[in-house]
Amino acid sequence: MEITAAVLERVGEPLVLRALDLEPPRHGEVLVRLLASGICHSDLSLMEGKWPAPLPMVLGHEGAGVVEAVGPGVDETRVGESVVLTFTPGCGRCRFCLEGRINLCTSAARSMDDGVLEDGTTRLSLNGQAVHHLALVSSFATHAVVPAAAAIPVPRDLDPEIACLLGCGVLTGFAAVTRRAAVSPGDSVAVFGCGGVGLATIAAARLVSAYPIVAVDPLPEKRELALRLGATHAVDPVDEIGPVDIAFEAAGIAAVAEQAFRATRTGGKTVLIGQPALGVHASFPIYELTQFEHDVLGTHIGGAVPALDIPTIARLLQAGRxxxxxxxTHRFRLDEIDEAIAVAVSGLAGRVVLDTGNAWREGANVRLVRNQDGGEP
Ligand SMILES: NC(=O)c1ccc[n+]([C@@H]2O[C@H](COP(=O)([O-])OP(=O)(O)OC[C@H]3O[C@@H](n4cnc5c(N)ncnc54)[C@H](O)[C@@H]3O)[C@@H](O)[C@H]2O)c1
Ligand SMILES: [Zn+2]
Ligand SMILES: [Zn+2]
Incomplete structure (x- = not known):
């Protein structure tokens, strides 16, 4: 079938909207009609060439939609299911899956590196030339073919523009708090960087009754947003911060990781979520690390078990918890991808979400959604 997708063809250049060919789902796969896709900073890092990726590639890894068809071996009743896509469904066979560390699955890592589905091939092509998948997902598109296990069922009435964020940003912040850092009620927390990931970390810290929750961001708009999502204090990075029990780095800047370390108390944890370019180093003083039993933890998706944690977050959203x-903060149609990326790059957005359900090529049923205040984004 023909689909519309935003393709990264060359590093450092804008994404190109293309009509691509999408093969039907093969054994164990499903076809998903995408309704919404968030833009994560990692998509921007790929565009900037901060870490390598096989090109051309359809970007986007925060997708929500509806199962439209199933391949051989997949239960027919899944058609019509509302789903959130995950980039680590878990192969169930590698040592990390067997240890319950699904986020580290070697099969998913291989798919991510090679830009292919689990059988080592792509379903996407342009004029017969293979186009790569980003992390099994590729959600800057009207449709995607993904492993059936990567389409996690969620309640039908969950708003797709929030649901899609459960694929990466929200899941990462939630699991970083509940799993990797194991924040307890009353723990003091600081979150450096209030983008989609940092704000989700703040919301999760509130959920588990951390106190205080200090949001750190140079932009006043982001500090304001952090207070709305549950921060009890919001400060500029130049201010004196800490010491706190647990400091999260969600900006992806080496100097901020070092600042987060300095803001962590004796016996505390510094949790690194942000990812700068490949090869970037930070430095931590060994005397403090040893003498004060200071933990520095890296994390991929917060240590999430997506098939467990995505439905859990969906339930908490539905319950109003x-x-x-x-x-x-910002919504665009897929054909407005350039504007959407520009807003994401500005750092001013909480999350920018693409309305992929209203394909520009179809022309019908177009819903132009602007800023919440009705103004230009
Ligand atoms: N480890 C993972 O599994 C994982 C998952 C998702 C995203 N990420 C990474 O997390 C990082 C954040 O992603 P995002 O989508 O929230 O990014 P974003 O661009 O939306 O937000 C980054 C925020 O950092 C703030 N910032 C800039 N300089 C700062 C400073 N000196 N001190 C404090 N804050 C500062 C910006 O103002 C902005 O609000 C990125 O590096 C991304 O690649 C990692
Ligand atoms: Zn992401
Ligand atoms: Zn595995």
Whole structure:
């Protein structure tokens, strides 16, 4: 079938909207009609060439949609299911899956490196030339073919523009708090960087009754947003911060990682979520690390088990225990991808979400959604 997708053809250049060919789902796969896709900073890092990727590639790894068809071996009743896509479904066979560390699955890592599905091939092509998948997902598109296990069922009435964020940013912040850092009620927390990931970390810290929750960001708009999502204090990075029990780095800047370390108390944890370019180093003083039993933890998706954690977050959203509404500050159609990327690059957005359900090529049923205040984004 023909689909519309935003393709990274060359590093450092804008994405190109293309009509691509998408093969039907093979054994164990499903076809998903995408409704919404968030833009994560990692998409921007790929565009900037901060880490290598096989090109051309359809970007986007925060997708939500509806199962439209199933391949051989997949239960027919899944058609019509509302789903969130995950980039680590877990192969169930590698040592990390067997240890329950699904986020480190070697099969998913291989798919991510090579830009292919689990059988080592792509379903996407342009004029017969293979186009790569980003991390099994490729959600800057009207449709995607993904492993059936990578399409996690969520309640039908969950708003797609929030649901899609459960694929990466929200899942990462939530699991970083609940799993990797194991924050307890009353723990003091600082979150450096209030983008989609940092704001989700703040919302999760509130959920588990951390106190205080200090948001750190140079932009006043982001500090304001952080207070709405559950921060109890919001400060500029030039201010005196800490010491706190647990400091999260969600900016992806080496100097900020070092600052987060300095803001962590004796016996505390510094949790690194942000990812700068490949090869970037930070330095931590060994005397303090040893003498004060200071843990520095790196994390991929917060240590999430997506098939467990995505439905859990969905349930908490439905129950009103978690309110992520303020997170989505900007909405664009897929054909407005350049503007959407520009807003994401500005750092001013909580999350920018693409409305992929209203394909520009179809022309019909186009819903032009602007800023919440009705103004230009
Ligand atoms: N480890 C993982 O599994 C994982 C998952 C998702 C994203 N990421 C990474 O997390 C990082 C954040 O992603 P995002 O989508 O939230 O990014 P974003 O661009 O939306 O947000 C980054 C925020 O950092 C702030 N910032 C800039 N300089 C700062 C400073 N000196 N001190 C404090 N804050 C500062 C910006 O103002 C902005 O609000 C990125 O590096 C991304 O690649 C990692
Ligand atoms: Zn991401
Ligand atoms: Zn595995």
């Amino acid at each position: 978690l309110d992520l509404g303020p997170l989505v």
